Amino acid sequence: MPESPARDASRLTIADVAKAAGVSRTTVSHALNDRGQVDPRTRERVKQVAAQLGYRPNLRAQRLRTGRANSIALVSSMPISVAGGPSRLGFMMEVAGSAMEAALKQGLALVLVPPLEAADTLLDELDIDGAVVIEPAAEDRNVAQLQRRGVQVVSIGRQPEGDEALPYIDLQGHETGRILLQHLAEQGAGQIALLIGTQPRHSYIDMERAYRAFAEARGMPVVIARADEAGGETAGQAACRALLEQHPAIDGICAPVDAFAVGVVRQVQAQGLRVPEDIKVVTRYDGLRAQSCQPALTAVNLHLDEISTLAIDLLFEHINGRVRRRVVVGPSPSLVARASSVNPAGN
Amino acid sequence: MPESPARDASRLTIADVAKAAGVSRTTVSHALNDRGQVDPRTRERVKQVAAQLGYRPNLRAQRLRTGRANSIALVSSMPISVAGGPSRLGFMMEVAGSAMEAALKQGLALVLVPPLEAADTLLDELDIDGAVVIEPAAEDRNVAQLQRRGVQVVSIGRQPEGDEALPYIDLQGHETGRILLQHLAEQGAGQIALLIGTQPRHSYIDMERAYRAFAEARGMPVVIARADEAGGETAGQAACRALLEQHPAIDGICAPVDAFAVGVVRQVQAQGLRVPEDIKVVTRYDGLRAQSCQPALTAVNLHLDEISTLAIDLLFEHINGRVRRRVVVGPSPSLVARASSVNPAGN
Numbered sequence: 001m002p003e004s005p006a007r008d009a010s011r012l013t014i015a016d017v018a019k020a021a022g023v024s025r026t027t028v029s030h031a032l033n034d035r036g037q038v039d040p041r042t043r044e045r046v047k048q049v050a051a052q053l054g055y056r057p058n059l060r061a062q063r064l065r066t067g068r069a070n071s072i073a074l075v076s077s078m079p080i081s082v083a084g085g086p087s088r089l090g091f092m093m094e095v096a097g098s099a100m101e102a103a104l105k106q107g108l109a110l111v112l113v114p115p116l117e118a119a120d121t122l123l124d125e126l127d128i129d130g131a132v133v134i135e136p137a138a139e140d141r142n143v144a145q146l147q148r149r150g151v152q153v154v155s156i157g158r159q160p161e162g163d164e165a166l167p168y169i170d171l172q173g174h175e176t177g178r179i180l181l182q183h184l185a186e187q188g189a190g191q192i193a194l195l196i197g198t199q200p201r202h203s204y205i206d207m208e209r210a211y212r213a214f215a216e217a218r219g220m221p222v223v224i225a226r227a228d229e230a231g232g233e234t235a236g237q238a239a240c241r242a243l244l245e246q247h248p249a250i251d252g253i254c255a256p257v258d259a260f261a262v263g264v265v266r267q268v269q270a271q272g273l274r275v276p277e278d279i280k281v282v283t284r285y286d287g288l289r290a291q292s293c294q295p296a297l298t299a300v301n302l303h304l305d306e307i308s309t310l311a312i313d314l315l316f317e318h319i320n321g322r323v324r325r326r327v328v329v330g331p332s333p334s335l336v337a338r339a340s341s342v343n344p345a346g347n
Numbered sequence: 348m349p350e351s352p353a354r355d356a357s358r359l360t361i362a363d364v365a366k367a368a369g370v371s372r373t374t375v376s377h378a379l380n381d382r383g384q385v386d387p388r389t390r391e392r393v394k395q396v397a398a399q400l401g402y403r404p405n406l407r408a409q410r411l412r413t414g415r416a417n418s419i420a421l422v423s424s425m426p427i428s429v430a431g432g433p434s435r436l437g438f439m440m441e442v443a444g445s446a447m448e449a450a451l452k453q454g455l456a457l458v459l460v461p462p463l464e465a466a467d468t469l470l471d472e473l474d475i476d477g478a479v480v481i482e483p484a485a486e487d488r489n490v491a492q493l494q495r496r497g498v499q500v501v502s503i504g505r506q507p508e509g510d511e512a513l514p515y516i517d518l519q520g521h522e523t524g525r526i527l528l529q530h531l532a533e534q535g536a537g538q539i540a541l542l543i544g545t546q547p548r549h550s551y552i553d554m555e556r557a558y559r560a561f562a563e564a565r566g567m568p569v570v571i572a573r574a575d576e577a578g579g580e581t582a583g584q585a586a587c588r589a590l591l592e593q594h595p596a597i598d599g600i601c602a603p604v605d606a607f608a609v610g611v612v613r614q615v616q617a618q619g620l621r622v623p624e625d626i627k628v629v630t631r632y633d634g635l636r637a638q639s640c641q642p643a644l645t646a647v648n649l650h651l652d653e654i655s656t657l658a659i660d661l662l663f664e665h666i667n668g669r670v671r672r673r674v675v676v677g678p679s680p681s682l683v684a685r686a687s688s689v690n691p692a693g694n
Contacts, residue, residue, distance in 0.1 A: 056496065070472060071458065093440040100459040104466055109473055110459045111418065112447040119451055125417060126456055127474065149403065288635070 012055045021049040071109040073131040077142045090287035098305040102312035130315045138200040154315045158202040169311045169330050173206025176300050176333045180282045181214045189252030189280050193223040236263025256284035280341040295339035303331040359402045368396040418456040420478040424489045437634035445655035453663045477662045485547040501662045505549040516658045516677050520553025523680045527629045528561045536599025536627050540570040583610025603631035627688040642686035650678040
């Protein structure tokens, strides 16, 4: 018969509950997990007895049995100098906010893996069923490490790699490039340069393709500069200095990495030129860094809340589902025009 | 002797490695985990054999043995109508960004638990060593649930409760109130009202205490309104309407919940009054909601990055340490003055 709540409930086993309820261990297990064929009244009684005893299942033993962690990881491989700064991991944390809600709807916990070298160990030890990687580079270390462990991975943004691409949410990077460049042209920029990172990421590749198509269609000379992402704003500033030295006619710069764009604005102003009157600047991610720049940066709304939810659902599908899509096209990016590229009234 | 890498490496056990390396299982375990007395050459050889076989330790079995999850949770119990909105969980995600880095330094993964009812199940099932709860209310459901499970909890901001308070990072809520009220007075507000939430949270309690002390020192009438946090901006707006009806002489409103403050600005403007000329408005958390409000809201820099790191370190101390502090005083809050309360030049 049920005793009073045990003091050390964690030591109680399923056998104790079975004994107290006068049923088999299997019946207890089925009743508590709402599985199997158990008479509803018996199920109720077992649950009551378990509650009275203060029995709690041993989660770790359960996991060992089911092989499920019910956790997924969110991983960013963007260096902290780009991911951090005033936006303090803005892109990743914006994704994380929506992703944790979407994960919860699937009964999954969301584990954050920061873009730091020390995270290597964590990636090896995390008890997870899957991972969402944000905009991985080709031959991304984190992706490789997770795949070695047999962890299911999907990415936000295509991983630029040959055949065996990860399932991914298409961020429509080409369209992002197109609307930014078209906006610059509409505002009067005729000599637009592109400043991207050195890593092989989909966003740079798509952006470059959009830029080349745009330049060709308008007979505009192609001017592409690259900077090391790890250098952050400083690298963007240095790249801008070189660009303006070599191509003094430039009147528009598209710098999809927000840290680079802030460096560009700083350099343009340091040279005594005005943004946007002399040089118009646009970036991609509409985070705090873009919004707090002086002048505020024109950017793109990537609809990261929807993107995050799509990514979690795609991952869940690959962990559990029978239907497994390879590519899910996200919502179309939309322009957020700001003072860094919009001509002041009267000009 | 070592074979070629096994296809299904997950089936390999420590016994397979022991056999291949010609040593005992204990030696393999010690060698792979860098524990115990193992000859350095043997250790190296065992590691090599394990790598060649493609052996990976069974994490879940290991956890069952060590009793450690090496994961901690970050939990917010603020309703989504306050935590969400334009700032999209701003406060929580700002804490999360720094907390995940601090956790990583301690070798811990950070799991996010969103402020949603469905998270109840997650809180029962998460395999975690501890949790940081953001500004819990008295008798907070999440805290109670975690404590029932025996999970170590620390809080950011004191949990207002009798004797058995959680270890916490002191957010200096009284000081936050003091600097906001003093600022309003300096800008010329003489009849300041306080608008806080209905839940018993430290931030409201400290703010109310600061407000009462301030009012008493200046002989200012005490006008305190409360709104339901779950009502978000709409609740703030309704509370402001009632406030202005009953106290038409009010020329300053301190609304520490940012959603309420946005509602206040909306209501003041809807009544044809001007912010800040007629009524000055200030809030507490300097997030996207405060920054994107029209006019932008005066707020307080709570130094959440440092606060988050202190919280993770305090939690780690309570999970592992011999010294266990109950209270850690965080950095002092500092004013971020903006257009919602600063008189335009020339006034």
